[in-house]
Amino acid sequence: MAAVTDEEMAVVDTILEKYGLSESKLIPILAEIQEHFRYVPTKAMAHVAQKLGVPAAKIYGVATFYAHFALEPKGKFVIKVCDGTACHVKGSTKIIDALYEKLGVNAESKTTKDQLFTVETVSCLGACGLAPVMLVNEDVYGQVKADKAAEIVDSIIEAEKA
Numbered sequence: 001m002a003a004v005t006d007e008e009m010a011v012v013d014t015i016l017e018k019y020g021l022s023e024s025k026l027i028p029i030l031a032e033i034q035e036h037f038r039y040v041p042t043k044a045m046a047h048v049a050q051k052l053g054v055p056a057a058k059i060y061g062v063a064t065f066y067a068h069f070a071l072e073p074k075g076k077f078v079i080k081v082c083d084g085t086a087c088h089v090k091g092s093t094k095i096i097d098a099l100y101e102k103l104g105v106n107a108e109s110k111t112t113k114d115q116l117f118t119v120e121t122v123s124c125l126g127a128c129g130l131a132p133v134m135l136v137n138e139d140v141y142g143q144v145k146a147d148k149a150a151e152i153v154d155s156i157i158e159a160e161k162a
């Protein structure tokens with residue numbers, strides 16, 4: 001896991017100041033921290049606790065309560081494969097298996113070692129007419145087949161090398 005630098009901790013300070021060092025703004029504070037780091041680092045939580053004068057366990061409790069917050073670093077590209085009913089019926093499992101195999105990840109260890117990809121499954125993305133659906137960050141791909149999912153990953157890897 002990448003260490004959080006002092007420079008990055010200054011980012012946390014800026015976020016805290018923006019919210020007036022207010023404990024009542026803890027959720028937006030954690031959300032902005034996550035936006036910056038792509039997860040909520042333990043060191044950042046400890047820093048928030050110290051600055052707000054609240055126990056670190058409380059910050060950790062809030063961060064773990066909300067599924068929105070990731071406590072482990074995610075990849076630069078977060079792939080969300082819908083496994084809601086419509087997508088499941090149309091073969092989402094094959095997409096998930098193909099991505100797991102291609103990227104060497106699984107349901108427990110979702111992020112590639114180079115931290116380029118995270119593969120997650122989600123319930124209905126609200127685009128059932130396009131089933132099976134997958135998202136790569138904000139980009140939506142509909143009627144995806146396993147080989148198409150692998151091609152999308154390949155094109156991202158190629159673009160990253162360029």
Ligand code: FES
Pocket residue numbers: 082083084085086087088123124125126127128129131132133
């Ligand atoms: S079930 Fe996948 S978008 Fe609705």
